[in-house]
Amino acid sequence: MHKSLYNWYNINKRDLPWRNTKDPFKIWLSEIILQQTRVEQGLPYYIKFTQNFNNINEFANANLNDILKLWQGLGYYSRARNMHYTAQFIRDNLNGVFPNSYSELIILKGIGPYTAAAIASFSNNEKKAVVDGNVFRVLARLTGTYTDTNSNSGKNEFSKIAQDFLLENNAAIHNQAMMELGALICKPLNPDCYNCPLQNNCFAFENNEQKNLPIKIKKVKNKTRLFNYFIFEYNNTTYITQRGPNDIWEGLFEFPLLENILFENENEVFNYLIEKKIFDKKAKLNIKFITKYKHILTHQTLNASFWKITCSLKPKLAANYIEVPISEIKKYAVPRLLEKLITNDKLQHQIF
DNA sequence: AATACGGGGTC
DNA sequence: GACCCAGTATT
Structure with a gap:
């Protein structure tokens, strides 16, 4: 099952610039930009930021207002403020060396469980499973897990499932493949199950439950x-x-x-x-x-x-x-x- | 455990 | 209009 997932990924993956680097600084940029943000929307910002800043110290030395100007239009502006804070923290307390282990990353402002796992696995191949919206969906359908993904217990349950599902010493590829599968095949609406490498192992496909998974208790408050x-x-x-x-x-x-x-x-x-x-x-x-x-x-x-x-x-x-x-x-x-x-x-x- | 926090795309 | 996107911080 894993083998076919990785084969599918290698053939079908999109060519995205942050996939061609191991630099935790650039991976950090991409991961913060992509929080709650579609790849197509974030891509031009990633290009702009990497053109303006070559490393964490250049970023730290920039003026916050200039960073906000570059961030303009992307939304969730606390991301930009937290990035600036974290860049200065790394410059001043970590000798300007961007950490690449989960335990060092998770303490940084603006970096939560998802982003810490992403940076650690992509830059250092650390065996930490990412759990984002894509992974919730893929795993809920694959395993038939009906727990509300918005609840605290649901997040814990899925993060355990995700970690158990990461078998070999290939966290970087595995995490990318899981998210890419969610983005390209296992979509929220009309998943492309007939082109899915996990079709034969999928609870939702077997039971025609794609529309009912994952469970997300919605809260509308406008x-x-x-x-x-x-x-x-x-x-x-x-x-x-x-x-x-x-x-x-x-x-x-x-x-x-x-x-x-x-x-x-x-x-x-x-x-x-x-x-x-x-x-x-x-x-x-x-x-x-x-x-x-x-x-x-x-x-x-x-x-x-x-x-x-x-x-x-x-x-x-x-x-x-x-x-x-x-x-x-x-x-x-x-x-x-x-x-x-x-x-x-x-x-x-x-x-x- | 719930809520605040942007903007854009899709159906 | 509802849903959701490579989530995190705060209360």
Whole structure:
């Protein structure tokens, strides 16, 4: 059974750049990028990061804001912050040598059981089985395990099954093959069982249970938020701030944001700005509604309206806002929602 | 044990 | 709209 899996892998594997290196730094880059991220989406980021950083020390010496800018659009931004933290930890405490054993990797920030096993096996052939979404699916179907893969006990059970299934001294190939099988053959919907090297040993195929495995108890919890972004223009400058912790997009920049107020028209925005003493009563403002976007995240839906406020007086904003030339906004890491706005060709003349 | 954390692709 | 992706940290 294992032999046919490895044969299948050798013939059918995709040619992915992180498979051509044993450098734990590059493997780390790829594995963090690919957390909860499809290969096609992560690939251009991997290329970009490996072009910018040759080793862990270069990464550690970079500015976090520059790393976030490279990460822009990929989501789960804590990954980038944790990578920077870990790179500096390795530079300062591990002599700049990237560890390649599971026990040393698992203690690093941003590296959990999956990533530690991946780096240790790919770079050092350590006998640690990876358990990601693909492996959950392959093993649940193969063995007929109906445990909820989202539960703690389920994770433990599957990680034991995965480790037991890793027999020989070929962890690197084995782990890659298991994930590739899940990605190319044993897909969530419409698995390609007739081309599967494990077909003859598969519980789900035998019992036509592919649709019922793996078990994932879903938890949906979605909230809706109402955003207003104010794009001020004063003397060819605008105002942005960096988002803080305990909310989405930590570390990314954005225009002044007002949440939970619905403005029906420009006049209501004007009254609000006067009332909050952003401007005094005599101020001459040109307020224009630009557009609204619905932006969908996994756990929340954002309804964002954008207002352009051209003013002849400086708006009185909190000290955490920085003044930047309006043309330099593109140097800052911003959420995808704002990137979509400022790169919208049709809206350029209204924004800038 | 449950929840927060992005963005994009697929059906 | 539901599901899910080379998961981890926090509560």
